[in-house]
Amino acid sequence: MLVPTFSFAQMKMSCCSTPGTQEFAMLSKDKDFVKSHEEPLPLNFKSDLGKDIMLPSADGKEAHIYELKAAKPTNNYLFVIHEWWGLNDYIKRESEKLYHDLGNVTVIAIDLYDKQIATTREEAANYMNTVTEARAKAIINATIKYVGANAQIATVGWCFGGGWSLQTSLLAGKQAAGCIMYYGMPEKDEAKLATLHADVLGIFAKEDKWITPQVVDEFATKMKAAGKKITVKIYEADHAFANPSNPKFNKAATEDAYATSLTFLKDRLK
Incomplete structure (x- = not known):
């Protein structure tokens, strides 16, 4: 689909020092962004397959993961x-579907979020704003260490997790097999993108007022300049349309x- 032009407001950085995740974290201070997220409908999902696991992390704490082996x-x-709601039952259900x-x-x-789950948008904004780059990377690196050096790692995330899906693939280095980001803030450092070993599937929304088509277009241009493969799909929809x-x-x-995501992942996790 065509990528139309749209302006993106410049924001003061806070919280995380990684470009992209910085800007997305700042959206927790944007009242319009917070209000645009309707509070999630209740869901009680139980699984006989998924297990909660705690892993040691390099910062001396423990990292929480939910594994479907x-x-x-x-x-x-x-x-x-x-x-930005956290690892709630919707994410667990989607993980099991995948x-x-x-x-x-x-x-x-x-x-x-270290087991914090938001049920209101105010809680979600607070949790997203308080994530630090150091802690997030410690959690991700603990998970990469857990799966081992021979693992082929693909990533997928939505909203807050869309940006961190890309950052996770960057952290995975040569183990990165593919990255899917749903309406997440892209990495803007072309030199950093040059270190990426995974192809990217970017799924975005034309009506998104924050991860705008212009932001997406700039990201695609930088990816191509860095010699990386990216596939972009922009839907006639709004931010968080897949929730x-x-x-x-x-x-x-x-x-x-x-369906596009499944094809992308199956092609890279053979």
């Missing part, structure tokens, strides 16, 4: 990064984006 030994992993649809792939949902708890949930766009 492949039935047979495999080096193929999908890391799932949650939205687990079943991908086949023999171990799916791990990474918790960047079924969102009143602006777009079923048709979500189904198409999911």
Whole structure:
């Protein structure tokens, strides 16, 4: 789809020093951004497959992950990064859906909120704003260490997790197998993008007032300048359109984006 032009307001940086995640963290101070997220509908999801695991991390704390282990030994992993609500039952349900649809792939949902789950947008804004780059990277690196040096790692994330999906693929280095980011803030440092080893599938929304089509276009240009492969899909939808708890949930766009994501992942996790 065509990428139209749209301006993006410059923001003062805070919280995380990584470009992109900085700007997204600042959106927690944007009243319009906060109000645009309707509070999620209740969901009680129970799984016989998923397990909560605590891992030691380099900062002396523990990292929380939710793992759906492949039935047979495999080096193929999908890391799932949650939205700004946290690692809630929606993310666990989506992780299990991906687990079943991908086949023999171990799916791990990474918790960047340290077991904090927001039920109101005010809580979500606070949790997102207080994530530090150092802590987030410690959690991600602990998970990379957990899966081992032979793991092929693909990543997917939405909103807050969309930006961190890309950062996770950067941290994975040569183990990165593919990156999907749903309406997340891109990395803007071209030199950093040059170190990326994974192809990127970017899924965005034309009506998104924050991760605008112009932001997406600039990202695609920088990726190509860095010699990296990116596929961009922009839907006639709004930010967070793929979240079924969102009143602006777009079923048709979500189904198409999911099918595209499955094809992308299956091609890279063989």
